[in-house]
Amino acid sequence: MTTLPETSPQTFPETTHGHIDLSAREFWTKPPAERDAAFEVLRRENPVAWSRPADSDLLPPEQNLRGFWSLTKHEDIRFASRHPEIFSSAQGITMEDFPREILMMSQSFIAMDAPRHTQLRGITLDAFKPRNMRRLQSWIQGHARDLVSEMSHLGEGDFVELVSVKLPGRIFGSFFGLPPGEIHEKTISAAQRTLGWTDPEVRGDLTAIELFAGAVMDLHETVTTLLPERRANPGDDLLSWMVQAEFDGEKMTDDELKAFFTLLAVAANDTTRHASAQAIYAFSQFPAQRDLLVADIGGRIDAAVEEVLRWGSPLLHMRRTATQDVTIRDKEIKAGDKVVLWYISANRDEDVFEDPMTFDITRKSNPHLAFGGGGPHFCLGAALARTMLRSLLTEVYTRIPDITATEPNFQVANFINGINSLPATWTPEGTRV
Numbered sequence: 499m500t501t502l503p504e505t506s507p508q509t510f511p512e513t514t515h516g517h518i519d520l521s522a523r524e525f526w527t528k529p530p531a532e533r534d535a536a537f538e539v540l541r542r543e544n545p546v547a548w549s550r551p552a553d554s555d556l557l558p559p560e561q562n563l564r565g566f567w568s569l570t571k572h573e574d575i576r577f578a579s580r581h582p583e584i585f586s587s588a589q590g591i592t593m594e595d596f597p598r599e600i601l602m603m604s605q606s607f608i609a610m611d612a613p614r615h616t617q618l619r620g621i622t623l624d625a626f627k628p629r630n631m632r633r634l635q636s637w638i639q640g641h642a643r644d645l646v647s648e649m650s651h652l653g654e655g656d657f658v659e660l661v662s663v664k665l666p667g668r669i670f671g672s673f674f675g676l677p678p679g680e681i682h683e684k685t686i687s688a689a690q691r692t693l694g695w696t697d698p699e700v701r702g703d704l705t706a707i708e709l710f711a712g713a714v715m716d717l718h719e720t721v722t723t724l725l726p727e728r729r730a731n732p733g734d735d736l737l738s739w740m741v742q743a744e745f746d747g748e749k750m751t752d753d754e755l756k757a758f759f760t761l762l763a764v765a766a767n768d769t770t771r772h773a774s775a776q777a778i779y780a781f782s783q784f785p786a787q788r789d790l791l792v793a794d795i796g797g798r799i800d801a802a803v804e805e806v807l808r809w810g811s812p813l814l815h816m817r818r819t820a821t822q823d824v825t826i827r828d829k830e831i832k833a834g835d836k837v838v839l840w841y842i843s844a845n846r847d848e849d850v851f852e853d854p855m856t857f858d859i860t861r862k863s864n865p866h867l868a869f870g871g872g873g874p875h876f877c878l879g880a881a882l883a884r885t886m887l888r889s890l891l892t893e894v895y896t897r898i899p900d901i902t903a904t905e906p907n908f909q910v911a912n913f914i915n916g917i918n919s920l921p922a923t924w925t926p927e928g929t930r931v
């Protein structure tokens with residue numbers, strides 16, 4: 499039986515196409531085109547839709563009782579993102595609810611409101627400024643070049659295994675201050691497992707909580723191991739900045755540091771990993787777009803990266819909780835209701851994007867919401883992610899321009915738009931006639 503919060507109306511996303519059940523795990527096993535079609539119907543017929551509690555094993559069934567509103571229009575998602583006083587992040591940022599203690603251990607300032615959000619986010623601002631990102635650019639390019647050199651002669655292979663998994667690990671290892679070797683491997687592997695709690699392949703025999711909590715504990719252990727040394731000999735890396743940072747004369751506690759590190763490690767690794775796989779898949783589905791890029795990489799790469807982000811929407815949603823009653827379109831959202839912002843839908847909104855179901859790197863305007871709808875939680879790593887995609891795609895399409903992926907193995911997930919493996923073929927570098 500579906501139980502709705504007492505404050506919420508008994509509405510469901512009924513459409514002329516029947517009941518679109520975003521809460522069902524089964525919905526998230528559908529191919530992307532089918533999901534896109536469902537969101538298209540919602541945008542047209544029921545753009546602010548109520549859903550039953552999401553299928554989830556993060557909480558015992560008797561505690562998983564809260565349904566959620568879905569915002570599917572670009573305009574509404576921007577509105578909610580820019581009004582944090584009405585749409586709070588403090589009760590969680592995914593449509594599935596996590597146990598409170600797990601939320602505290604793992605989500606840090608992404609799951610906070612002002613003023614603490616502003617303070618903790620402030621610690622990272624220097625590190626993520628575009629000026630610093632530009633400094634990192636040649637270094638990121640080096641990693642991209644090395645990785646493509648390691649696979650370009652093979653002619654075939656799983657792009658995810660050969661490149662997507664490795665690139666964020668190499669880049670963020672040094673950025674975060676991880677020493678090479680076991681700690682590095684363990685940390686990056688944990689960061690890339692964390693968001694796979696809904697995917698049977700990532701979970702294996704573990705329950706959702708065992709997978710998530712296990713990965714988070716591994717990330718905490720990294721902080722515990724490295725903290726004493728970083729306190730004694732701070733370097734030029736994120737962990738060192740974190741231990742030194744002060745707000746109102748106070749440093750972060752060890753628990754705050756662990757959650758902060760967990761947030762950054764997960765936010766940086768999994769998103770960029772899947773974004774690079776989404777890019778290769780998109781250009782394989784639309785070879786004419788790949789030819790356009792290859793013909794003028796320098797001139798088209800920036801627009802191509804934006805289109806990859808729009809098309810791939812590496813994070814499918816973020817969630818807020820209403821702090822007061824608010825009406826969006828004709829729907830009365832009550833204080834305490836969960837509100838999910840579907841970026842994947844905003845990025846296909848026909849009121850904003852011409853021919854949204856086509857991957858088109860020549861779009862004149864591309865105000866996608868892949869990094870959020872603006873407002874205080876806008877992605878901190880946007881410049882870094884863009885730099886990484888720009889460098890990688892430039893390397894790939896300069897050196898193995900005919901790379902073509904076949905059928906991806908998509909992750910079963912309602913939060914991350916993941917690709918677990920992506921078989922591909924290409925003419926080995928240096929053998930093209």
Ligand code: HEM
Binds near residue numbers: 579607609773816879
């Ligand atoms: C293609 C890659 C990426 C995508 C699509 C992405 C997307 C997002 C989105 C949608 C949000 C939430 C925005 C909101 O709630 O309004 C977010 C927040 C965040 N992202 Fe990213 N991200 C990416 C890469 C990165 C990287 C590389 C880093 C770090 C190096 C990073 C760090 C963060 C952090 C720390 C937040 C929380 C910001 C806050 O709450 O103030 N992200 N990201």
